[in-house]
Amino acid sequence: MRKIKVIGILLLLVVLMVQCQKSSVLPAEDYDDRLSGGGETVFNATSHAFSQMFTGMGTYDNYVHSLGDDVFSRSFVSAPAPINSGLGALYNNVSCISCHHNDGIGLPTAGELQSSLLVRISQPGTDANGGPLAVPGYGVQLQDKAVFGKLPECKVNISYTYNTYTLDDGTTYELRTPTYTLSNLYTPIASSYMLSPRLAPPMIGLGLLETIPESQIVAGADPNDSNGDGIKGRANYVWDVNTKTRLLGRFGWKANTATVITQVVSAFNQDMGLTTSILPVENSFGQPQYDGLKDDPEVADTIVNAVKFYAQTLCVPARRNTTNATIKRGEQLFALGKCVNCHKQTFTTGVDVSRPYISSQVIHPYTDMLVHDMGAGLADNRPDYLAGGQDWRTAPLWGLGLFETINSPGYYLHDGRARTLTEAIMWHGGEAEASKAYFSHLSTADRNALLAFLKSL
Amino acid sequence: MKNNLLSLLTCAAVLAFSSCSKSSKDDVQTTDATLETKVITDFTSVVANPDYTDLQAKASLLNTAVTTLVATPTDANLLAAQTAWKNTRAPWEACEGFLFGPVEDFNYDPTMDSWPVDKNELDAILASNNALGVTDVNALQDTQKGFHAIEYIIFGLGGTQKAANITAREKIYLTSLTQSLYNTATQLQNSWSASGGNYTKQVTTAGSGSTVFASRKDLFIALVGSMADICNEVSTSKMQTPLVAQDSLQDESAFSHNSIADFKNNITGIYNAYMCTYNGATGTGLNQLVAAKNAALDLKLRTQMQAAIASFSTITTTYEKAIYTNQSQVKAVQAAINTLHDSLDGDLTTFVNTNIKD
Numbered sequence: 153m154r155k156i157k158v159i160g161i162l163l164l165l166v167v168l169m170v171q172c173q174k175s176s177v178l179p180a181e182d183y184d185d186r187l188s189g190g191g192e193t194v195f196n197a198t199s200h201a202f203s204q205m206f207t208g209m210g211t212y213d214n215y216v217h218s219l220g221d222d223v224f225s226r227s228f229v230s231a232p233a234p235i236n237s238g239l240g241a242l243y244n245n246v247s248c249i250s251c252h253h254n255d256g257i258g259l260p261t262a263g264e265l266q267s268s269l270l271v272r273i274s275q276p277g278t279d280a281n282g283g284p285l286a287v288p289g290y291g292v293q294l295q296d297k298a299v300f301g302k303l304p305e306c307k308v309n310i311s312y313t314y315n316t317y318t319l320d321d322g323t324t325y326e327l328r329t330p331t332y333t334l335s336n337l338y339t340p341i342a343s344s345y346m347l348s349p350r351l352a353p354p355m356i357g358l359g360l361l362e363t364i365p366e367s368q369i370v371a372g373a374d375p376n377d378s379n380g381d382g383i384k385g386r387a388n389y390v391w392d393v394n395t396k397t398r399l400l401g402r403f404g405w406k407a408n409t410a411t412v413i414t415q416v417v418s419a420f421n422q423d424m425g426l427t428t429s430i431l432p433v434e435n436s437f438g439q440p441q442y443d444g445l446k447d448d449p450e451v452a453d454t455i456v457n458a459v460k461f462y463a464q465t466l467c468v469p470a471r472r473n474t475t476n477a478t479i480k481r482g483e484q485l486f487a488l489g490k491c492v493n494c495h496k497q498t499f500t501t502g503v504d505v506s507r508p509y510i511s512s513q514v515i516h517p518y519t520d521m522l523v524h525d526m527g528a529g530l531a532d533n534r535p536d537y538l539a540g541g542q543d544w545r546t547a548p549l550w551g552l553g554l555f556e557t558i559n560s561p562g563y564y565l566h567d568g569r570a571r572t573l574t575e576a577i578m579w580h581g582g583e584a585e586a587s588k589a590y591f592s593h594l595s596t597a598d599r600n601a602l603l604a605f606l607k608s609l
Numbered sequence: 610m611k612n613n614l615l616s617l618l619t620c621a622a623v624l625a626f627s628s629c630s631k632s633s634k635d636d637v638q639t640t641d642a643t644l645e646t647k648v649i650t651d652f653t654s655v656v657a658n659p660d661y662t663d664l665q666a667k668a669s670l671l672n673t674a675v676t677t678l679v680a681t682p683t684d685a686n687l688l689a690a691q692t693a694w695k696n697t698r699a700p701w702e703a704c705e706g707f708l709f710g711p712v713e714d715f716n717y718d719p720t721m722d723s724w725p726v727d728k729n730e731l732d733a734i735l736a737s738n739n740a741l742g743v744t745d746v747n748a749l750q751d752t753q754k755g756f757h758a759i760e761y762i763i764f765g766l767g768g769t770q771k772a773a774n775i776t777a778r779e780k781i782y783l784t785s786l787t788q789s790l791y792n793t794a795t796q797l798q799n800s801w802s803a804s805g806g807n808y809t810k811q812v813t814t815a816g817s818g819s820t821v822f823a824s825r826k827d828l829f830i831a832l833v834g835s836m837a838d839i840c841n842e843v844s845t846s847k848m849q850t851p852l853v854a855q856d857s858l859q860d861e862s863a864f865s866h867n868s869i870a871d872f873k874n875n876i877t878g879i880y881n882a883y884m885c886t887y888n889g890a891t892g893t894g895l896n897q898l899v900a901a902k903n904a905a906l907d908l909k910l911r912t913q914m915q916a917a918i919a920s921f922s923t924i925t926t927t928y929e930k931a932i933y934t935n936q937s938q939v940k941a942v943q944a945a946i947n948t949l950h951d952s953l954d955g956d957l958t959t960f961v962n963t964n965i966k967d
Binding site: 195196197198199200215218219222227229230231232233234235236239246250253254265266297299300301472557559560 | 709710713714716719720723724725726727728729730733734737750751752821822823827830831834835838841842845846850854856858859962
């Protein structure tokens, strides 16, 4: 009996000690800065940091995620084939993973095997649902690859002009300004047209962003700048082909897609030439490249749903070195520079009763999920629903510090023109003009602190 | 008095406990750093580099065997080419046990080992007037080149290829395919070698100058993560897909009937990385790091790896047949791999996170 008492006391002491140690590691606030994805944060800073499955799901959900993972990395082949059939006839790439390399941001080249840049096209005006107006013979996206014997729609040529600038402390940086031109058009384009290049974005945390209540996002909008801070922020309401309704746009560089499922079937259809029950018409329909096969939909609903589920259930990597003094300082400067007014730190996800692991999570995506005028320098001048020609959605910054690790070297912004974080910041304009100026005026030490903070995300 | 004695004892015990844990921690940390560095260095010099060098050598032999086959298309030469293909698969599948670094960063993996083969495209290219030189082949989609395109030509559907049936166009294509494969294997080998891209240095300087791995922990997480990933890929993808579809055409190496060897070599690659061994050479492995702190975990991992590797011998036919006739054996192999996966993804990852400090 005594022995038990002694052991008991000992145990209690050990437990107390351990608890003590644990709480001292965690910050005093009611949440942990490191947990960018709330309960679905993964402590992994390797090249596979963006490829980690949610925890806390049931066996079946784990299986569906794995199936989606499998399909995400599969190469599709031309029809008919016993497996992965239906690629093309027109496409941009043969698998999801070949653009979303390591589930991360891709390479800003076009037309090569591992290229991750695609170009949207439209003519002035809007379609019946308020979206971009298709160009006859081309649709709303250029496919620069085709199955053997068929003509790709065109070749996309990217050229850069380079200019050197100087920050206040004398540090020089270079911006490369891209020009996109088309050649080898399979048929002439009769109308005037607008192009918008888009780089494959990272796959992390999409399910969390999808679960943020619409009211929380819309509450941040300030279209008339009523608070006078120079920052507006507007919600982009878009046509959702899956539900046949108008919904808040959340995904894509201009927030032109409302849901992950629509994002998935659109990518299957436009990027790979794969039809689904939601989008059963080939992207080449009505064009000479059309295969005429009666095999649509080429991708079964179970597969589509698995890929959707995979995209919804990828963890967000934890922040690193959050207690470091320099990084703390950088975080303050990020707020002082009003960067955080658009790159909003925190949201709380809503409740999805079927998925408790995704519900009521305090997340740090560093985006307000709204579109902002980013100035003429970044503009594609191609409206996308309510997003104007200079508007871009605030890109989530979680995982930003790992871009170089995931996909060496890292590229930033909608078309990968920026090769460093400094370049990415200095491309900001429009509503972000003052924040950019703030950054350029910083002392060397402060600027490095701010960059160190971004690297910790 | 007794109570006092008890409290005294308790205090002493707690003191002893805390001081003990503290001093041992300090001691172990110095030892750990040395041991961790040794494990990392040996991984590059005993496993990774030799595996990639082996792959390059075997790809060269395959290229030679195909040159001979094209010049003298006898069935003996065809068999020699088929054997050379299987011999090249072995080091490739083994190195998939640690799939990180240049093999991913520079897309050497999809370039060499995309699957499935796009047969329609392949037939269309063969029927076209494409010159089929090495540069032409390099420009093709990954599903039209690499291991499985070569496999399709030299083994044929169901492994029934005859030397006399290989057409003149196929010979040109095949020659460029094997040359292209060799070129990619060479690039991969160079990417790790000291005289080339020297990724080896990025690994060995993890936590001390490496621009890829900020800490040794990051490196070990990358290594263990890759080991777990390949388990998952073999069990829930490569084995599961044809099994549930009941379609042997969905097997990875269906033409050569080499699927089981492929799977087994994948798991062997994990064992190689863990134990630090390749082709008979040995070094200080991750197993020693684990055993130093948690002998039971080390034993469990080794047992599970050996069990998973050994389980393949229960499938006594080709995988293409086994999915129809030996399903219980197939499922038992999957279960053994899943068990290993869970230990790598769970226990070993936790071990690394807990014990590797910097």
